[in-house]
């Protein structure tokens with residue numbers, strides 16, 4: 001079902017002590033919106049964060065996982081390992097994973113399958129680079145990322161998929177897509193889904209925007225009809241800023 005979601009992607013930030021401090025600060029905040037709240041700490045802090053927040057309205061999610069169930073994949077973590085410590089949701093396809101760790105639409109399709117096979121929810125990220133937007137091919141790029149990684153799925157699978165549109169040029173740069181640019185792309189994404197799966201699927205999938213969302217721009221971005229929340233990087237590292245964004249709905 002389509003929901004408002006605000007997910008904080010902590011990326012490779014916060015050791016255990018810093019994680020404890022940030023969680024303490026998060027628990028001091030008041031939520032006034034209906035948004036589902038999630039945080040994605042590093043793997044080493046998932047168990048601690050999960051234990052600290054299991055009674056709270058903050059879901060602890062993973063930033064990545066491998067597509068295999070187990071085996072000789074040094075340094076990797078599987079869906080069932082995440083499930084075994086209570087993690088139900090995983091971010092897949094972040095542009096940093098694609099850029100620095102050679103993740104491709106094909107490998108991401110396998111990861112999505114592994115998450116679904118383990119009954120996990122996926123926040124699937126995609127988005128164009130600056131050169132794509134300058135060349136006017138941003139919709140074609142986004143369409144191919146979605147098609148190549150997700151269109152082998154049946155309609156039922158989309159109950160466990162959340163989409164996150166993150167234009168690469170807006171991530172960590174302070175340069176946000178305008179609310180209109182975000183809305184235009186989100187409407188295009190919904191149309192792409194509708195063409196393949198029909199309106200029942202396209203209307204029910206949450207589509208998040210990510211890329212320099214801050215307390216001072218969240219309200220305008222979240223006010224657009226096809227924007228169902230945000231995937232937040234830098235601003236998720238300060239509890240007050242993160243909750244100002246959560247409460248922007």
Ligand SMILES: O=C[C@H](O)COP(=O)(O)O
Nearest residue numbers: 009171172211212233234
């Ligand atoms: O996963 C989060 C996105 O990469 C956005 O990061 P940012 O809010 O620091 O631009």
